[in-house]
Amino acid sequence: MPANELDKYLKDGKDRPSHRKNFYGCKKVDTLDYYAKRLGELNIDIEKRQHQHTNNRPISSVFIEFPSQLELQRAYQALPYNAKLKSAKKFTGITPEDVIWDNLNSSPITRKLKKIFASIVLTLMILFWSIPVTFIGVFTNINMLTEKVEFLSFINDIPDVFLGFLTGLLPVAVLAILMALVPYFIKFMGNIAGCLTVQEVETFCHSWYYAFQVIQSFLVLTLASAATSSISSVIDEPQSALTILGEKVPPASNFYIANTCYQSLTLSSGLLLQII
Incomplete structure (x- = not known):
């Protein structure tokens, strides 16, 4: 042998x-x-x-193994009735790859302070993220500014095909790229906030990303697009600004139609090509 x-x-x-x-x-x-x-x-x-x-120095976390799933569920469901442990975080069925080991040593008070800090940072990020999103909203109706902004008058000479690309596809693509960067930063802040598992970071990311989408992709973009398309009328009749803005909000739906087409084409083609 x-x-x-x-x-x-x-x-x-x-x-x-x-x-x-x-x-x-x-x-x-x-x-x-x-x-x-x-x-x-x-x-x-x-x-x-x-x-x-x-x-070794003890940390404020513990791993417990149970002989069966029944004992695990009994202990897991009994924790809320314990005065000292009812507020403690508990997880079941996790693997070592799911654990964020650097956050295990944080005390509950430290985690709360970290979460408050992360929430403040993300709130400020939502506010400052409105600046580039507002510019994107302006681009969707930039041809409406040519009457009041003289140096943009050259836009009237652009062929309709290129104008449609400038006001339709380009803002959608830029917004998609801009919003694609957000989850990575939110996950980074989730680690700083003291999340203990990868799943907790994902939940943290989904909740904040939803806020980003509602505020930026819906509210800010709609208001910016409506304000751009009605700026000439508002300047001429400032006393009717709210009424004019209300009338100009429906045309802002053109962006969302283009966005729906863009997302449908890119997502479906990406799934077919299996790029990732």
């Missing part, structure tokens, strides 16, 4: 996998031999750390 049975499935043992231990150009090592040795070293280190666990 050969010393290494795996070699008999390879071409004279020459096709064994290999890799570099780092990116600094070190010599390649045999992957199978290296990781077999490395696992042994890690097991020894883990066992050593387990025996020295009393020397």
Whole structure:
């Protein structure tokens, strides 16, 4: 019997996998031999750390294993009736990859302060995010400004095809790119807010992203588009500003029609192409 049975499935043992231990150009090592040795070293280190666990500083989180799902549910449902633990966060059925380990040591008070800080930052972000979204709303009806803004008069000479692209497709694409950046920042703030699991970060992201979509993609954009299309009339009749704005809100739906077409085409084509 050969010393290494795996070699008999390879071409004279020459096709064994290999890799570099780092990116600094070190010599390649045999992957199978290296990781077999490395696992042994890690097991020894883990066992050593387990025996020295009393020397480590305790954190304000605990993992509990139960022999069956029944005992787990009994303990999980009993926690709300415990005076000391009823306000504690609890999760079931999570994997190590779901845990945000850096936040486990935060006390409940620290998590509340972090969440308040994250909420303030995201609220300010919603306010400042209105600036670029307002410009996008202006672009949807930029041809309406040519009467009052002289340097935009060249827009009247643009062919209808390019004008439709400028006021229809371009704002939709820019808004889609702008809003696509938001979830990444919200998830980052979710980590700062003290979320303990990836699922909690996702929930945090969905709640704030919904607020972003309602305020930016609906309210700010609609008001900016309506104000742009009615600016000439408002300047001429400022006393009827609210009435004029109310009449100009329905035409702002053109943007949402273009947005629906854009999202339908891009999402469906992306699913068919399986880009990601």
